[in-house]
Amino acid sequence: MHSFLRNCGLFPYLRAVSTFSPRLPVSTMATSAAQKFRPVVVSGPSGTGKSTLLKRLFAEYPDTFGFSISHTTRSPRPGEEHGREYYFTTKEDFLDLVSKNGFIEHAQFGGNFYGTSVAAVKEIAAKEKICILDIEMEGVKQVKKTDLNARFLFLAPPSVEELERRLRGRGTETEESLEKRLTQAKNELEFSKQPGAHDKIVVNDDLETAYKELRDFIVDGGEFGSGQ
Numbered sequence: 344m345h346s347f348l349r350n351c352g353l354f355p356y357l358r359a360v361s362t363f364s365p366r367l368p369v370s371t372m373a374t375s376a377a378q379k380f381r382p383v384v385v386s387g388p389s390g391t392g393k394s395t396l397l398k399r400l401f402a403e404y405p406d407t408f409g410f411s412i413s414h415t416t417r418s419p420r421p422g423e424e425h426g427r428e429y430y431f432t433t434k435e436d437f438l439d440l441v442s443k444n445g446f447i448e449h450a451q452f453g454g455n456f457y458g459t460s461v462a463a464v465k466e467i468a469a470k471e472k473i474c475i476l477d478i479e480m481e482g483v484k485q486v487k488k489t490d491l492n493a494r495f496l497f498l499a500p501p502s503v504e505e506l507e508r509r510l511r512g513r514g515t516e517t518e519e520s521l522e523k524r525l526t527q528a529k530n531e532l533e534f535s536k537q538p539g540a541h542d543k544i545v546v547n548d549d550l551e552t553a554y555k556e557l558r559d560f561i562v563d564g565g566e567f568g569s570g571q
């Protein structure tokens with residue numbers, strides 16, 4: 344599965360729209376929400392434990408995170424609504440947005456396009472929620488080219504050997520997909536060493552310790568990195 348399907352784009356957006364303080368002018372309100380509720384990009388090699396840790400974070404903070412709506416060129420199914428499950432769009436409009444660098448990630452499945460747009464992520468901050476983007480290296484680079492003002496957390500395995508053990512232990516991989524993931528893991532680990540690639544690196548060795556580090560960086564005492 345392509346990683347954007349697990350992003351904040353995965354889930355239908357069900358949260359109530361928050362209201363802003365009426366005393367602030369509109370432009371200041373939008374700016375301060377964007378500054379306070381900065382998106383967080385969580386990346387790291389497949390099998391490092393991103394899903395495990397994020398699942399726990401969402402359970403501990405059920406009202407803090409918002410989920411962006413993905414675009415798709417597939418037709419709506421009965422009961423699905425434009426702007427709720429997906430932004431249903433034509434192939435022409437989708438490709439137009441691709442050419443304008445409007446997507447953080449996009450991919451094609453079964454003849455249909457799917458993508459997470461920059462605008463959809465911005466909407467989450469405007470609604471005073473934090474958007475977590477669980478994406479891979481190319482997506483990270485793409486986010487850096489946008490004006491999303493995201494914070495970047497890299498989840499590293501204790502070692503490549505331990506990563507292989509976890510991937511095997513998860514029981515989801517064939518020998519071929521395992522090899523691919525390990526090769527990609529080495530690329531991601533190389534990238535993570537570049538200065539400025541990430542704001543925070545958490546090594547997921549002991550799960551409890553890693554969870555606390557990840558949580559403290561993301562939630563940041565309720566400041567969500569706005570002071571940085």
Ligand SMILES: Nc1ncnc2c1ncn2[C@@H]1O[C@H](COP(=O)(O)OP(=O)(O)OP(=O)(O)O)[C@@H](O)[C@H]1O
Nearest residue numbers: 388389390391392393394395509513547548549550
């Ligand atoms: N600290 C840890 N110690 C031991 N095992 C762990 C730890 N963290 C996660 N695992 C296990 O490692 C496996 C991979 O974790 P998980 O599926 O969360 O990785 P992921 O980064 O989300 O991978 P992918 O990107 O492929 O979805 C799971 O079986 C999980 O239970």
